[in-house]
Amino acid sequence: xxxxxxxAIPHPSPVIYASMxxxxxxxxxxxxxxxxxxxxxxxxxxxxxxxxxxxIGMMYLISALLMLFRGGxxxxxxxAQTALPENTLLDSQHYNEIFTxxxxxxxIFMAMAFIMALMNFVVPLQIGAxxxxxxxxxxxxxxxxxxxxxxxxxxFVIGGSPDAGWTSYFPLAGNExxxxxxxxxxxxxxxxxxxxxxxxxxxxxxxxxxxxxxGMTLMKMPMFTWSALITNLIIVFAxxxxxxxxxxxxxxxxxxxxxxxxxxxxxxxxxANLFWVWGHPEVYIxxxxxxxxxxxxxxxxxxxxxxxxxxxxxxxxxxxxLSFVVWVHHFFTMGQGAMxxxxxxxxxxxxxIPTGIKIFNWLFTLWKGKITIxxxxxxxxxxxxxxxxxxxxxxxxxxxxxxxxxxxxxxxxAHFHLVIIPGVVFAMLAGLTYWWPKMFGFMxxxxxxxxxxxxxxxxxxxxxxxxxxxxxxxxxxxxYTYSEATGFGIWNMISFVGAIMLAAGFVTIVYNIYYSTxxxxxxxxxDPWDARSLEWATHxxxxxxxxxxxxxxxxxxxxxxxxxxGHKLFxxxxxxIHMPNNSGVPFIxxxxxxxxxxxxxxxxxxxxxxxxxxxxxxxxxxxxEQDHGYHIPVExxxxxxxxxxxxxx
Amino acid sequence: xxxxxxxxxxxxxxxxxLTGCExxxxxxxxxxxxxTQADVILLSIxxxxxxxxxxxxxxxYMLVKYRASNQSDDYEPxxxxxNHIVEGIIVGIPVLIVIVLxxxxxxxxxxxxxxxxxxxxxxxxxxxxxxxxWKWHFSYPEEGIETVNYLYIPTDRAxxxxxxxxxxxxxxxxPQLGGQKYAMSDMVTTLHLAADxxxxxxxxxxxxxxxxxxxxxxxxxxxxxxxxDEWVDEVxxxxxxxxxxxxxxxxxxxxxxxLTFSSTHLEFSPPPEGEHGGHNxxxxxxxxxxxxxxxDHENMDESHDPSE
Numbered sequence: 022x023x024x025x026x027x028x029a030i031p032h033p034s035p036v037i038y039a040s041m042x043x044x045x046x047x048x049x050x051x052x053x054x055x056x057x058x059x060x061x062x063x064x065x066x067x068x069x070x071x072x073x074x075x076x077i078g079m080m081y082l083i084s085a086l087l088m089l090f091r092g093g094x095x096x097x098x099x100x101a102q103t104a105l106p107e108n109t110l111l112d113s114q115h116y117n118e119i120f121t122x123x124x125x126x127x128x129i130f131m132a133m134a135f136i137m138a139l140m141n142f143v144v145p146l147q148i149g150a151x152x153x154x155x156x157x158x159x160x161x162x163x164x165x166x167x168x169x170x171x172x173x174x175x176x177f178v179i180g181g182s183p184d185a186g187w188t189s190y191f192p193l194a195g196n197e198x199x200x201x202x203x204x205x206x207x208x209x210x211x212x213x214x215x216x217x218x219x220x221x222x223x224x225x226x227x228x229x230x231x232x233x234x235x236g237m238t239l240m241k242m243p244m245f246t247w248s249a250l251i252t253n254l255i256i257v258f259a260x261x262x263x264x265x266x267x268x269x270x271x272x273x274x275x276x277x278x279x280x281x282x283x284x285x286x287x288x289x290x291x292x293a294n295l296f297w298v299w300g301h302p303e304v305y306i307x308x309x310x311x312x313x314x315x316x317x318x319x320x321x322x323x324x325x326x327x328x329x330x331x332x333x334x335x336x337x338x339x340x341x342x343l344s345f346v347v348w349v350h351h352f353f354t355m356g357q358g359a360m361x362x363x364x365x366x367x368x369x370x371x372x373x374i375p376t377g378i379k380i381f382n383w384l385f386t387l388w389k390g391k392i393t394i395x396x397x398x399x400x401x402x403x404x405x406x407x408x409x410x411x412x413x414x415x416x417x418x419x420x421x422x423x424x425x426x427x428x429x430x431x432x433x434x435a436h437f438h439l440v441i442i443p444g445v446v447f448a449m450l451a452g453l454t455y456w457w458p459k460m461f462g463f464m465x466x467x468x469x470x471x472x473x474x475x476x477x478x479x480x481x482x483x484x485x486x487x488x489x490x491x492x493x494x495x496x497x498x499x500x501y502t503y504s505e506a507t508g509f510g511i512w513n514m515i516s517f518v519g520a521i522m523l524a525a526g527f528v529t530i531v532y533n534i535y536y537s538t539x540x541x542x543x544x545x546x547x548d549p550w551d552a553r554s555l556e557w558a559t560h561x562x563x564x565x566x567x568x569x570x571x572x573x574x575x576x577x578x579x580x581x582x583x584x585x586x587g588h589k590l591f592x593x594x595x596x597x598i599h600m601p602n603n604s605g606v607p608f609i610x611x612x613x614x615x616x617x618x619x620x621x622x623x624x625x626x627x628x629x630x631x632x633x634x635x636x637x638x639x640x641x642x643x644x645x646e647q648d649h650g651y652h653i654p655v656e657x658x659x660x661x662x663x664x665x666x667x668x669x670x
Numbered sequence: 671x672x673x674x675x676x677x678x679x680x681x682x683x684x685x686x687x688l689t690g691c692e693x694x695x696x697x698x699x700x701x702x703x704x705x706t707q708a709d710v711i712l713l714s715i716x717x718x719x720x721x722x723x724x725x726x727x728x729x730x731y732m733l734v735k736y737r738a739s740n741q742s743d744d745y746e747p748x749x750x751x752x753n754h755i756v757e758g759i760i761v762g763i764p765v766l767i768v769i770v771l772x773x774x775x776x777x778x779x780x781x782x783x784x785x786x787x788x789x790x791x792x793x794x795x796x797x798x799x800x801x802x803x804w805k806w807h808f809s810y811p812e813e814g815i816e817t818v819n820y821l822y823i824p825t826d827r828a829x830x831x832x833x834x835x836x837x838x839x840x841x842x843x844x845p846q847l848g849g850q851k852y853a854m855s856d857m858v859t860t861l862h863l864a865a866d867x868x869x870x871x872x873x874x875x876x877x878x879x880x881x882x883x884x885x886x887x888x889x890x891x892x893x894x895x896x897x898x899d900e901w902v903d904e905v906x907x908x909x910x911x912x913x914x915x916x917x918x919x920x921x922x923x924x925x926x927x928x929l930t931f932s933s934t935h936l937e938f939s940p941p942p943e944g945e946h947g948g949h950n951x952x953x954x955x956x957x958x959x960x961x962x963x964x965x966d967h968e969n970m971d972e973s974h975d976p977s978e
Contacts, residue, residue: 113881186878192855193838193880198803283855289839290854323736325747332757354841355852356833356859359783363776370771374764380725381760387732390747394737402733409725413718420771422778423710425849426696429841429876493711495695495845497876500884 027202027623031181032115036098041178070603072156075563077163078142079460082453084167085134086531091174092131093527095123097520100484104517106505116501117184118203122177124187128303129211130170132441135449136310137166137221140249142460143452144225146556146563147246149234149572154227156601162217162224164611169214172618176206180623183207186499188300189270191281191292196274205622208271213614215263222256225249234555236574240334243554243577244327247334248313251341252306258345259302266295275624290355297348305344307441309337311448312379315401318455319383321552322398323390326578329382336375343372353421354428362421369419376412380405395550396470400451403478404443411439414489429499431512432492435485442481450477450530458549462562463541469533476526484519487512547666553581558590560665566598566653569662595662598653610639695845700871700892701864702786703848710778717767782848785828786864794828794862797821798934798941801840801853801875803923804882809934815905816912818920818929821890824898825868831861834941836921841877844890850876858943865892885925906932914938 030037055061068076098119102111111119141163145153153159176182183203185194194204229250233242242250270292272278279287320327327333349357349365383405392398414436418427427433450473458464488496491512496503503509548557558580559568570591576582583590617632619625697712699705734740781787785794798809809816823829833842833853842861843850851861865871875886893901912931917939920926 113884117878117881117883184880190839190878193878198838198880287856289856323747324738326749326751328750329752329757332752332761352852354850355854356857359776359779362779362783366775366779367768367772370768370775374761374768377721377764378757378760381728384725384728384732385750385756387729387736389750390732390736391738391741391745392733392736402729405729406722406726409722413721416768416771417711417714417718420710420714420775420778422775422782422849423707423714425782425851426704426707426711426845428850429843429878490694493694493696495872495874497843497874499878502884 024624027180029180031118031177031201031203032112034115037178044178065605066603069608070160070605072152072160072601072603072607073565074141074145074153074156074159075460077159078138078140080163080167081134081138081141082460084170085131085138085449088126088131088134088170089527092123092126093524095119095126097524099123100513100517100520102501103503103513105514106503106507106510108502111501113501114184117186117499118177118182120499121183121186121189121203121207122173125173125183125207125211128187128307129214130166130173132307132445132449133214133218134166134170135445136252136307137163137218139314139449139452139456140221140225140252140310143456143556144246144249145228145232146459146559146567147243147554148229148232148237149555149568149574150228150232151567151598152601153224154232155224157604157607158220158224160604161607161611162221164607165217165220165614166214168611168615169210169212169217169618172213172615172622173206173210175619176203176210180206188293188296190296191270191273191287191289192283194270194292195282197282202622205271205274208267208274209618209621212264212267212271213611213618215260215267217611218256219260219264222253222260225253226257229253234572234574234579237579240331241574241577241579244316244330244333245310245313245554248309248316248337251337252309255302255306255309255341255344259299259306262295263299263303266292266299269295271621275621290352293352293355294348297351298345301348301351302341302344304441305340308444309340311444312337314448314452314455315383315404317552317554318397318401318451319386320578321455321550322395322401323387323392324551325386325388325390326553326581327382328385328388329378330577332378333382336378339375340372343368343375347372350419350421350424353424359421366419366421366424370416373412373416373419380409380412395454396465396467396474397451397455397550399471399474400447400454403474404447404451407439407443407447407478407481411436411441411443415440427492429497430492431488431496431498434498435488435492438485438488439481442485443478447478450474455550456556458545459547459556459561459563461538462545463537463543464545464549465533465537466541469529469536473526473529473533476522476529480519480522480524480526482519484516484523487515487519548580553578555579558583560662562665564661564665566600566658569595569598569658595655595658597655598658599650600653601650602648604648606639606643610636613639695872699846700867700869701847702788702866703782703863704846705866706778706781707849710774713774714771717771721767783862785830785862789826789828789864792828794830795824796830796832797823798832798834798936799842799853800834800836800935800941801842801879801886802836802921803838803880804875804886805920805924805926806842806873806875806886806888807920807935808888809936810902811934811936813902813906814933815902815909816931816934817905818926819888820928821873821888822898822901823865823890823892824895825865825892827864827895829863829865831863832858832941832943833861834858834943838879839877840875840879840886842873843876844871844873846871847890847892852877856942858941865890868892868894882923882925889928905930908932 055064102108102116181201181203183206185199185204189204189207192198229246269280273280279285281287281289281292283289316327316333347365347369349361350369353362418424418436454465454470491509496509547561555572558572570593572590573592575588579590582588613632613635617629620629620632697708699708796811800807806819808821831842833851835853835855837855840853841850842853847863847865851859869892871890873888873890879886909930909932911933912935917935
């Protein structure tokens with residue numbers, strides 16, 4: 022393809038032009054707004070250069086919500102296109118790009134960011150730490166993710182989006198069959214964001230292992246921290262595989278490599294193997310933090326300790342191990358024979374055992390409890406039935422002979438959405454509502470929140486249950502259209518209605534944020550839910566240093582103990598607090614990564630070399646820098662604590 | 671919550687009933703392999719419904735019984751660490767269920783990977799099924815004929831499909847005869863099927879393969895054996911042979927109607943199996959290297975530009 026052809030507008034459709042105008046207007050509005058209110062300095066000092074885990078968490082949160090709507094718009098377009106047989110709303114190519122970007126945006130840029138948001142905000146507070154182990158690397162992680170996401174998102178207005186499915190199987194994703202730059206975007210944007218994730222993985226493992234409050238042994242960690250620890254271990258094992266696979270794919274596409282071609286020694290199924298060796302654990306990277314969140318919320322609102330703490334820990338550890346030995350179930354139909362399929366069929370179904378243990382433990386946490394139904398609790402309770410249906414259909418898919426019939430059908434689509442939506446999205450919304458007061462100092466409105474819950478949970482059922490039926494009736498996934506004679510029309514129409522309900526649910530969440538920001542009371546205590554773990558033991562808003570005095574812990578519910586059993590949580594006196602300095606380098610370096618990525622996508626080699634030098638310059642700058650942070654003097658700590666309502670002793 | 675639980679339960683029940691009664695394609699099998707798969711699916715739906723109902727029942731019970739509004743204000747929930755008997759049950763029952771399902775899964779997988787039961791004593795009909803963008807080419811090497819986008823198959827005879835692809839990975843799927851299997855350009859996979867009843871069945875590529883994927887379908891005509899022999903004779907008498915040039919023309923990306931030829935492409939464009947297999951790089955002889963090279967050039971020359 023000629024050099025300039027690569028930049029062409031992908032589809033001469035009104036949707037794309039409208040998006041272009043919208044993007045430009047939004048950018049202009051942001052720049053004008055910040056300039057008008059003279060907030061550039063504030064923005065730079067307080068946010069772009071921040072190394073505070075709480076602020077990084079909030080930035081992840083905003084990005085994740087934006088990406089939720091970006092991926093959601095794709096979803097609505099897909100369901101609208103297939104709502105009627107022979108529909109011509111989208112053409113085939115456009116539809117292919119949309120389902121590809123829907124998958125990538127939702128998994129990599131929405132769900133991952135959402136778990137990073139909550140993990141960043143909550144984990145250091147929950148273990149009684151002042152920040153993560155490497156605050157500056159944490160900022161770098163966020164900005165790499167952010168700029169990776171930006172790079173991916175400009176694909177749909179400049180040059181065309183990837184169109185080979187979020188799995189990007191070769192040779193379809195190779196140059197021969199996918200000639201636009203779309204798949205270049207895929208390879209490089211995910212690579213940049215993935216680097217950030219890998220760094221986070223290392224950062225949080227060190228944080229959790231080395232920075233726990235005195236007394237917090239591993240078996241006294243709150244469940245969310247446990248799930249975060251295991252999640253990050255999976256990240257550190259799985260993401261390097263993705264890094265390598267994407268690098269190989271990039272070499273194939275940009276430099277004429279032959280790793281995944283079907284000629285000259287390449288193997289197309291090698292990509293599938295590498296992709297799923299990362300991709301299956303990735304599913305558990307998403308779901309384990311969700312399990313952690315539910316394990317915090319259900320005890321809080323059942324007013325009881327988590328049932329079977331030890332078996333909960335054992336089951337996440339077991340799930341993390343099993344998550345690495347099931348990837349072949351993604352291609353039972355590749356022809357590897359009954360023996361290999363049987364082994365992977367058994368390992369796959371085995372995951373149902375630890376998952377089942379967790380479900381029953383949550384149910385038994387309700388036993389003899391005193392259940393109050395708040396919005397976070399609603400999501401946690403709604404999760405159980407819907408996720409169970411998604412989970413048991415997963416066991417059905419795990420039976421390899423039957424999978425020959427389910428594979429690549431709408432049945433599969435129904436299964437994984439009914440796992441991921443209640444598993445991840447519900448958990449994130451539950452966690453968002455639950456920790457919102459700690460983050461922002463006011464509660465989200467309960468009535469609007471309940472409305473959102475009902476719209477989202479009923480919408481999920483209406484959108485995805487019909488797909489079981491159309492799948493069993495032979496509808497393959499990723500078909501942009503079908504004939505009326507197939508009889509799929511009615512099921513797809515119901516799905517579309519469900520998708521609209523889901524969209525309405527998400528809109529009400531935004532409305533809730535707007536409404537509560539304006540009208541909610543700021544006069545809430547630091548512990549509005551009467552919760553159990555350490556993050557609620559500090560003030561709201563949380564001061565920069567989190568805890569004026571390092572807490573002393575003696576159970577997995579330290580704060581509850583201090584409230585009910587009179588355990589002294591903060592022994593000792595104020596001391597000087599050592600804090601890290603802000604830095605602009607993570608932001609600048611990641612922005613250069615964006616430039617490098619853009620240059621590589623379009624094979625602009627000179628720019629790529631310049632950007633690469635810029636990255637090395639940033640690395641060199643850091644290695645010669647002397648920065649030992651700063652100290653907050655005792656007087657200032659005292660002053661802050663008094664201002665925030667007196668020290669909790 | 672109660673209403674919602676019942677609602678979901680109701681929906682799942684309706685779904686189960688629907689899948690049981692309506693002739694959904696996968697649950698309306700017309701061959702022994704599809705029959706095995708349908709049996710596995712129905713059995714697993716049954717066992718899984720049991721689990722779903724158990725979870726729903728416990729959830730509803732807990733929510734009704736232990737709701738704060740049903741309790742006195744001074745009730746303080748107890749601290750309960752766990753219970754070995756309860757935990758033994760919640761581990762033990764899933765383990766038993768997974769063991770049962772594993773046995774079913776392994777047995778059925780060996781069944782569908784072998785010559786269909788009851789057809790072991792006869793030679794299977796071998797058909798090479800090759801996908802190209804976005805068509806299906808079916809070669810009958812023994813009969814010396816080839817069709818595009820439709821299959822004629824005899825009933826009550828084992829069928830052995832040899833699957834491969836010219837281009838992206840595709841998946842050969844005739845739901846009513848049995849599950850799918852991938853067709854790839856660097857290896858040949860084997861799929862065993864058989865049809866019990868005459869009829870016309872839907873077949874398609876189930877694996878996303880680019881722009882023309884949705885229309886990448888074919889029809890399968892299952893006819894009694896003597897009728898099949900008549901059809902073969904008729905094709906041999908009336909259809910034209912498939913020339914190399916015509917074959918290359920057919921490989922161009924796009925859609926076609928149904929075509930019939932009285933010779934196959936297997937001689938001049940061999941499938942990637944045995945010596946020609948993409949996975950046997952070391953052992954390839956000179957000739958087959960050339961064969962592979964030829965195929966490569968075809969790829970290059972025609973460059974499969976979707977925008978063409």
